[in-house]
Amino acid sequence: MKLRRISTIEKHAEKVFFALMALALFTVLTMQFGGGPNTIKVHTDEGVPIDEAFQRVASAAQSKLRQLEQPEPDPQAPQEAPKLSGRFAAALEQEPTEIALIDIPLGPPAGDVGADEDLPPDEKLLVELAVVPAPSQVSARAFAGTIDPLVIAAIPDVLDRSSNIRPEQPYDMRAVSVEASFNAAPLIAALRADPDGAGPKKPVPLRWWQKRLAIVDVQLFRRELYPDGSYSSAALIAPPPGRMNTRAVIDEISDPKALVDLINLTREAERQLVQPAFYTMIAGEPWIPPAAASDASKAFKNNLRTWKRYLQLEAEIQTLERRLDSQQDKRSDAGLSSLGPEWVAQVGRPGGGGPRDRDRESDTRPKETKQDPLDRIRDQIQTRQQELSQLRTTLQAAGIDVENAIVASPAQDALEAPIGRLRDGQSVQVWAHDITVQAGKTYQYQIRVTIPNPLYGFSDYIAEEALPLAQEPVMVSEPSDWSEPVIVDPNSYLFVTNAGLGAGIGAERSLPTATVELFEFYYGYWRNQGLRLRPGDAVIGELALNDMRLPFFDIQQNEDSPAVAQVMDTSPDNVPVGAAGWFLLDIITKPAIGSGRGAEQYAAIFRNDVGDVIVREQQSDIRLESLQRLRDSAALGQMASVLDPVGDQLSPASRPNAGTTGLGGPGRQERDDRESRDGRPPSSMNRGRVGGG
Amino acid sequence: MKKVLELVKANVFIVIFVVISLVSMPVLMFFSAKQNAALREKVEQEVGEDSRKIQQISVTYTAPVLDPNSSPIPFNRPPNEPTTEAIRAYVKVLKKESDAIVQLAQEHNKRDRRILFDGLFPEPDAARETRIRQAAPAIRAEAHRQLINNVGAGSPPDAEFVLQLLQDRRTDMLDRLASQGREEDPDERAQIRTKLSEIRRNVYIEKSKYLTFYADDNVFRGVTPWEQSFLPSIETIWSWQHQYWVHQDILDALVQANTVAFQAEPIAQAPVKRVEQISVAAWDLADAAPTASVGLDASVRMMPDYEASLSGRAGWPLRANPLYDVRYVDLSLIVSSKQLPAVLNAFSTVNFMTVLDVDLEEIDANAHYAQGYVYGPGHVVRAKLLIETLWLRQWMAEYMPSSVKQTLGIPLPGTPVEATSEEQAPPASTRSRRERMQG
Secondary structure, rough: OOOOOHHHHHHHHHHHHHHHHHHHHHHHHHHHHHHOOOOOOOOEEEEEEEHHHHHHHHHHHHHHHHHHOOOHHHHHOOOOOOOOHHHHHHHOOOOOOOOOOOOOOOOOOOOOOOOOOOOOOOOOOOOOOOOOOOOOEEEEEEEEEEEEEEEHHHOOOOHHHHHOOOOOEEEEEEEEEEEEEEHHHHHHHHHHHOOOOOOOOOOHHHHHHHOOOOOOOEEEEEEOOOOOEOOOOOEEEEEEEEEEOOHHHHHHOHHHHHHHHHHHHHHHHHHHOOOOOOOOOOOOOOOHHHHHHHHHHHHHHHHHHHHHHHHHHHHHHHHHHHHHHHHHHHHHOOOOOOHHHHHHHHHOOOOOOOHHHHHHHHOOOOOHHHHOOOHHHHHHHHHHHHHHHHEEEEEEHOEOOOOOEEEOOOHHHHHHHOOOOOOHHHHEEEEEEEOOOOOOOOEEOOOOEEOOOOOOOOOEEOOOOHHHHHHEEEEOOOOOOOOOOOOOOOOOOEEEEEEEOOOOOOOHHHOOOOEEEEEEEOOEEEEEEEEEEOOEEEEEEEOOOOOOOOOEEEOOOOOOOOOOOEEEOOOOEEEEEEEEEEEEEEEEOOOOOOEEEEEEHEEEEEOOOOEEEEEHHHHHHHOOOHHHHHHHHHHHHEEEEEEEEOOOOOOOOHOOOOOOOEEEEOHHHHHHHHHHHOOOOHHHHHHHEEEOO | HHHHHHHHOOOOHHHHHHHHHHHHHHHHHHHHHHHHHHHHHHHHHHHHHHHHHHHOOOOOEEOOOOOOOOOOOOEEEOOOOOHHHHHHHHHHHHHHHHHHHHHHHHHHHOOOOOOOOOOOOOOOOOOOOHHHEEEHHHHHHHHHHHHHHHHHOEEEOOOOHHHHHHHHHHHHHHHHHOOOOOOOOOHHHHHHHHHHHHHHHHHHHHHHHHOOOOOOOOHOOOOOOOOOOOOOOHHHHHHHHHHHHHOOOOOHHHHHHHOOOOOOOOOOOOOOOEEEEEEOOOOOOOOOOOOOOOOOOOOOEEOOOOOHHHHHHHOOOOOOOOOEEEEEEEEEEEEEEOOOOHHHHHHHHHOOOEEEEEEEEEOOOHHHHHHOOOOOOOOOOOEEEEEEEEHHHHHHHOOHHHHHHHHOOOOOOOOOOOOOEEEEOOOOOOOOOHHHHHO
16 A cells, blocks of 8 residues: 655644644734723723723712812802992092192282282171981990900000909900981081071081081990989990090190091091990900891891701711711621622621511511611711701801801991991991990990081181180080980899708708809800809809810010910819809798699798898799890800900901801810810811810 | 645545634634724713713803903802802892992982972872972072072172272261361372272172182072963973982082082182083973883993993983983083182082083183172183083982883883893984084
């Protein structure tokens, strides 16, 4: 058999096949590893690896979410609206700038005709001076707060003048502010009117008074209302130290130029004279103009209630979030985190052993009510966050700076309202402050305004009969009506909230006891403390400030630079308080007429500091409106915090924290504590307030 | 070839498998590539859709501005509560500011206006209407007399009084000479003449010292006795009322001009020496046809109309203007040429008044002196001014009679507004104020 020769093809066929397969493999491997990744276009980005595409989208979504949830407004959003009305009002008041500089005559002088010569006048004006109408709508309001220590450093006379200010920090002070409305329209009408029609008397020429119309002083009169219903005589109250006082200047006016200087002065500082700011306060309810006090005070309290709820929600959300984290950690530890809620329900909770009692209970409920506890917590968080968001909107609309916990004055509109122009017959709201009030007394107030005398300086043109009218440089208005009585709070309040004669027989019998609630004004608010007293006990206790760390400031004064305040110390936990000289003498039963034994009422008998016997009944005391007011103040004092001292601000509208109140909150307190532990000053101190509830 | 076929036949399966193996590679690669492309397209589509939706989460915030010459600057961003709140707060403050400005403008414009014809406006008291209309001309005349009195203006000494005074003094002097047994010689006649001139001059100067400027109630053009056989209509009386307010503002401005640093200047030193004429361009309200309502919206932006006026401001009847009416006043004054700027400045301090035109004329001060007018030592000229005064409709409408409102196109309560637009453009057929005044 002839051997068959193996052809070349046969001989190398497998090599060729192998080579081709190797080439194919190489091509596949090159395509897999050597070529570029599989890319697509995502939005505007070309060449995005396909495995990163969804990641890119997720990243874009996260970025969008961050922008959605960004806590700060976009920087492009306008931060502050221009105060155009103020500029407009100022422009209306301003003298125009000279429109041309033609201060040269266009021709030769006409001669000496009319040159000022000393000639005896033949005809003079017989004029009558209008009566300046009384200010109206007088309202007075007592208020209290803690004066900024920088104000005291700048105006130490406040300590001497005020009858009730605490002599050292905190400078708690009580004062009364009075507001009235002075309407210029009747005055202008009277000045314009011809006094006797066709008779010889003439109206005061417009040019004598039109540009002179201005309030150059606001006089505040006070009288004390005694307990027997009688009054003291009216006394003129001097403006508080550090506030504009023109009385000495008015007394020294001896020529028309001095009067013009005074008018210029009062025009330049009109608000300081007509609406003087009260001293800057660092703690206490904001100062509110008396006329706006009623509405503004209600709004302020409503806002505080909303703020309280806001803080409560924040705390609840924090608690829920902690619970959620804790539950998630537990589930993660049990290896159930990857399971859905339906699996968790089937295999039971970490720890095994089947469903617990609580789960069994839940199993008895309809199936559709079953919900994963984590989802339930998330729902609760979401519900609270929604409410929180609504409250934030409400608070911001009400002028509360939620981030910095500052309440704008509820009477901001009144503080910034433009002052009316007398020459246009508008009304001007005038304010005055009395810091010389004494604690526990009742006062009434009256206001008069002083305006320049339109005849002063024009004696040469006035008939002899009318000359006496031109002697005084100013005219004082008729007095306003007396305000409603204003009660200045006493230094402390005491309310009997419970009393009993004791129970038991013989030696086992317990002693009669009275529970009293003692209030003392401290650091801007009334602080309360309950005391249990037995007959013979002095009414003395200690205010528990509950670690509020209310700050005391060290005032550093240099000649070259304004004084600065630094926190030197914080308040002690307890401050001794008491109704000085008061003792509980006895507790007696006061039978109620027509009632059974159960209706017995008790009365506590005290001896006060001057030896009088005072009977206080529990039933009457707890119904007193003042008790609720003081309790409200005490509750507010727990929430409020202390503002940074900023010094004296002469104009309420220009104050950086005009009429503001600092608010505290648990969240902030925790932050402060944390920062304090780190050796850093509390952040709230840098922001302008320290302490808090 | 034969050999190859033989080989293929001999190894048919091997060849088939080899071919399959070799062909499958590109085929599979082809399908793989196709599948890959489909996947890429699908993913790109999904991602693109998601991405588009994310990009669409955006709003345009636009904060308005009060300045009509500025445009609001919008910006896009995802909706964000603090930003929305910031814009809302900003708009709220702007609204408050805007309202305050409107209020201030109205108070500035309204001032302490007095209604002369109490009981007639806006709607007449039926029981008193006839009586008030009968008394209106007298009330108007008296009000203008009071106006002159109030500003401390007046006339020079009465010529007859001066003549009588000089004659009396001359008689006294001659009597004194006669008592000395002498008669006047040429020297003494000259002395008497000089003395009488001095007396006359002193009388004039003394009167000028207690006047703000020279003016009497004849300076008000158009304030003339009512000589018709019928009573003035409500529209006519409203015209008188409005004209009185214009007169009041003009005189107040002139008083301001003569008051320096709260002190009144005597005529000799004051800028305004004499008011010769105040003429308010008349409005023919009684015969004018009603105008289509233009609303009473203070927020409408008024486009300047320089055809109508140098200031660009114009109102009824030249063009629709829901914001204000324009009244023009021609004034003729004798003023110190040196202090003319003070006069021009004074108008804007009193109300919304603008000086549109000033014409100066040389005068012969001696001729005026001959009539008793003493202007002081400086150079004086006659200044003829054209003043534009603006009257905001929002407060004026409170007093306007219904018929006047209809004429001016002010909507009556409860009637729909027919023509309002964001920006009021001048009508094509407007005639300039001067043209209207001329004809």
